[in-house]
Amino acid sequence: MTRKILPLILIALSTMTLGACNTFDRAAAIGSPPQMTRVENPVRRPEYQPISMPMPRPSAAPRYANSLWRPGARAFLRDQRASAVGDIVTVAIQISDSAKTSNKTTRARNNLEDADLPALGGLKTQLSKLLPKAVNPANLIEFGSKTQNSGEGTIDRGETINLRVTAIVTQTLPNGNLVLQGRQEVRVNFEMRELLVTGVIRPEDIAFDNTVAYDKIAEARISYGGRGHISDVQQPRYGQQLFDVVFPF
Numbered sequence: 001m002t003r004k005i006l007p008l009i010l011i012a013l014s015t016m017t018l019g020a021c022n023t024f025d026r027a028a029a030i031g032s033p034p035q036m037t038r039v040e041n042p043v044r045r046p047e048y049q050p051i052s053m054p055m056p057r058p059s060a061a062p063r064y065a066n067s068l069w070r071p072g073a074r075a076f077l078r079d080q081r082a083s084a085v086g087d088i089v090t091v092a093i094q095i096s097d098s099a100k101t102s103n104k105t106t107r108a109r110n111n112l113e114d115a116d117l118p119a120l121g122g123l124k125t126q127l128s129k130l131l132p133k134a135v136n137p138a139n140l141i142e143f144g145s146k147t148q149n150s151g152e153g154t155i156d157r158g159e160t161i162n163l164r165v166t167a168i169v170t171q172t173l174p175n176g177n178l179v180l181q182g183r184q185e186v187r188v189n190f191e192m193r194e195l196l197v198t199g200v201i202r203p204e205d206i207a208f209d210n211t212v213a214y215d216k217i218a219e220a221r222i223s224y225g226g227r228g229h230i231s232d233v234q235q236p237r238y239g240q241q242l243f244d245v246v247f248p249f
Contacts, residue, residue, distance in 0.1 A: 091165050
């Protein structure tokens with residue numbers, strides 16, 4: 001029992017410590033709007049991780065003498081679309097998804113088993129002498145069971161997001177694909193809205209106006225959220241979150 005309680009106590013103490021640190025930070029920021037994150041090199045952020053994916057074998061492009069066309073080029077003039085590390089490309093996010101699922105399951109079962117022991121192995125007369133009125137050998141053994149299960153679930157979800165964010169090419173993969181990472185922060189009064197986009201795109205999917213649709217991004221990670229007074233009110237208190245984790249019922 002002690003081994004089971006000790007981890008819960010450690011979790012509670014850790015949560016209280018983290019909550020105290022966050023409380024001091026929030027108390028120091030009373031009356032001030034949320035601070036914006038400073039602009040920095042995305043590659044130098046602690047959470048940044050280079051992407052490694054299966055790549056085909058590199059092959060040298062053939063060169064033709066006395067030719068104005070370079071293999072792999074998309075125009076005679078210089079292409080203004082993003083193609084190298086540090087270039088900028090705009091990501092258009094237009095999500096309009098909906099899902100609706102309804103399931104219902106019902107199961108019922110009723111079993112009854114009845115058996116009697118008229119002679120009781122030769123002990124009928126003896127048992128009748130001890131309990132003359134309480135024993136009925138004809139109904140001495142009887143089994144019965146009844147089971148009924150009913151389940152019903154409904155999912156009705158809808159999402160609509162229409163945003164544009166500019167991302168930076170942080171890595172060029174051996175096969176020519178580009179790794180994007182973009183971050184946008186908008187502060188309105190005391191509420192900060194954050195938009196994060198990262199993923200892998202093909203240069204061919206970049207439009208002539210240097211934009212790419214979100215559904216053209218492989219391994220896309222899109223996060224849209226916020227922090228501030230309104231977001232803080234919408235979150236349960238740390239004590240309530242801890243109670244929801246450790247309470248078994």
